[in-house]
Amino acid sequence: MIAGTHPILTCAAARELEAKLFGADEVKEWAAMQQAGAAIAEAVLRDFAEIGGFPPDGRILVLAGKGHNGGDALIASRQIIERFPSATVEVEFAFGQRALRPLAARAWRELLQTAPERVRGSAAALGRSAELPPSFAAADYDLCLDGVFGFQFRPPCDPRTAALLEQVNALPIPLRAAVDLPSAGIFRADFTYATGSVKAPIVDDLNAGRIRYLDLGFFSPVAGVVDPGPAILRVLTPAMLAPLAALRPARCDKRSYGHLFVLGGSRSYPGAVMMAVEAALRSGAGLVTAFVPETLAAAFAARLPEAIWVGWPETPDGSLALEGLHLLRERLSRADALVVGPGIGREAETLALVGEIVRLGDKPVLLDADALQPDIVRAAKSPLVVTPHAGEFARIAPNASLEDFVRTSRATVVLKGPVTRIGTTDGDAAVIYHSFAGGPVLARGGSGDLLAGMIGAQLAQSPTDPALAAARGVLWHGLAADRLARARGQVAVHTTQLLDHLGAMLRGL
Known part of the structure; x- marks a missing residue:
């Protein structure tokens, strides 16, 4: 096994890993969510450079589900608008704001508190209408962050959420980013940001676009989780290049x-x-x-x-x-x-x-x-x-x-x-x-x-x-x-x- 590589996990193995790391402790989960959101924001802005950089007055569309993926996307959007004082965020809650789980709801509150005048949440939940608000459909967004479903999603996708994802696919958005996995296999991403670990379904997902592994230290000795060792599928990380970056011996x-x-x-x-x-x-x-x-x-x-x-x-x-x-x-x-x-x-x-x-x-x-x-x-x-x-x-x-x-x-x-x-x-x-x-x-x-x-x-x-x-x-x-x-x-x-x-x-x- 090559040093500086990490296993690519099945969804079941990823659930087991996170259970070992966090043990349903919301303090640990919130810290990891903050870390993931910050890493996504950093990666998005870095990748935006390929098409000229994120606009100073950029408009962000966040698709938020109920759980951690939605929270990650909300935190990432907060990190971005903190750097760009003229940027704005619109959040579409796929299942309504009341459906948010506690940590996702906390991420939404913190986003609102950061810049209330630059943040807007959709009033309509898709449970009442499959149609997007007219302002949503006509908006000129620069970035979409998909955080509707995570790796715990079980198909099929309900028709209203599928309609939301398809309508967003039709919008002319320069960069579309998915958190962990493109939602329901419907959302079409330019980049998918795998946070903490790479989940096997994205490797061959044609909707995933380009995959970025955001290493959050889950496999470091400090985390206390032992790498499962040789696995059929593994991902390369920049750590394996560290010997090339080191000083060469003086007597060479x-x-x-x-x-x-x-x-x-x-x-x-x-x-x-x-x-x-x-x-x-x-x-x-x-x-x-x-x-x-x-x-x-x-x-x-x-x-x-x-x-x-x-x-x-x-x-x-x-x-x-x-x-x-x-x-x-x-x-x-x-x-x-x-x-x-x-x-x-x-x-x-x-x-x-x-x-x-x-x-x-x-x-x-x-x-x-x-x-x-x-x-x-x-x-x-x-x-x-x-x-x-x-x-x-x-x-x-x-x-x-x-x-x-x-x-x-x-x-x-x-x-x-x-x-x-x-x-x-x-x-x-x-x-x-x-x-x-x-x-x-x-x-x-x-x-x-x-x-x-x-x-x-x-x-x-x-x-x-x-x-x-x-x-x-x-x-x-x-x-x-x-x-x-x-x-x-x-x-x-x-x-x-x-x-x-x-x-x-x-x-x-």
């Missing part, structure tokens, strides 16, 4: 941080291998040797002189030729890990070369892009890390689940997507780690090449722990992408600008 040199070999590039795809090499250099590798088609080597060396560039014989179409294998063999003892695939193309001779490389020995190999072929993966004798997107995974593991594939292949799999999953084995059991960092800013060519280089740099430093290398590379890549999107938006950026945020992300820890 370039060999202390691994020697990574990168093989890739072709006449058709010259930029991919350049991006992978640059990412490896920018993410801490001590030495990087890059094997590229010989016609590219001189130009690449001028661009990134920090790497060692080795020109490789080419096929007639400009890819790596099989005859160059001796160049790798005579240097392989110097390597700690290899990355093979960025920009390599699909020529039969080049793929035959990759097949020979993965049979060479015990150096861990990361396969990316067109190097991800089923016969190559099956033939490998080297410890493997593979980094497919969904289409590539279907090619190397047809009709197999991630869990089944990692058990049978013994490879570490980085399955890239809106939620990136790292599959590995812990003995005979599969463990699937989830990274919720990143987002649409990564939906552009080259982001996978950067990730391959970053994981490779980590793999060269921890060649005996490929799962740790993969997890650190994935999370660091995603968190840097989040910083890029907040700084420059999701659209008008270059892929490689992500690298400019790697250092700031670590220092921010």
Whole structure:
């Protein structure tokens, strides 16, 4: 099990966890609610930066249910309007104000006391009408916080509440946020903020949008709750990157941080291998040797002189030729890990070369892009890390689940997507780690090449722990992408600008 990860819980396990933590003690529950509300407010404002920031006179719509999720949303809205003196809040009580449980009612009172002139609660409960008030439907909201139902919701949803959620879905609100889970599986969120623990239903909920895990310390030793240990599903947290942010030893040199070999590039795809090499250099590798088609080597060396560039014989179409294998063999003892695939193309001779490389020995190999072929993966004798997107995974593991594939292949799999999953084995059991960092800013060519280089740099430093290398590379890549999107938006950026945020992300820890 990788340190700095937490279990993803079933709803039943989450109820059991909170019972252990709070024991129905309202003092403890209120403290946790305050903490959750503050964390949601902070996260919402941070994520709003991707679309220009929360407006100074922003209008917030809160959908409040009866219990803790409604209370969390009310506290978050209070935290936001305390920071923005011209912002306003409108609260729609899904079941009426009288239905509020004590702590949610307390959160509502505190919101009113904070700025009574800027807070309005709906007078109508949906028990009397399924129609929204005209002012509600016509309002120009900037943010919606969904706190109607939590993880204790039991379907079906009553028709009036379903109508409320559907009508809110139809409003042109720039950012919609759900607390813990999108209510009733109906509310469509841009972000879902999992407070305290991640509940398993949101991982595959298409209405959840982007998931943010807000760690409230439930699994810290101080909380007194023991992490249940190895679980099939776990979530990565920034704590696992702390060793990268620490001071390096005074008596270190370039060999202390691994020697990574990168093989890739072709006449058709010259930029991919350049991006992978640059990412490896920018993410801490001590030495990087890059094997590229010989016609590219001189130009690449001028661009990134920090790497060692080795020109490789080419096929007639400009890819790596099989005859160059001796160049790798005579240097392989110097390597700690290899990355093979960025920009390599699909020529039969080049793929035959990759097949020979993965049979060479015990150096861990990361396969990316067109190097991800089923016969190559099956033939490998080297410890493997593979980094497919969904289409590539279907090619190397047809009709197999991630869990089944990692058990049978013994490879570490980085399955890239809106939620990136790292599959590995812990003995005979599969463990699937989830990274919720990143987002649409990564939906552009080259982001996978950067990730391959970053994981490779980590793999060269921890060649005996490929799962740790993969997890650190994935999370660091995603968190840097989040910083890029907040700084420059999701659209008008270059892929490689992500690298400019790697250092700031670590220092921010």
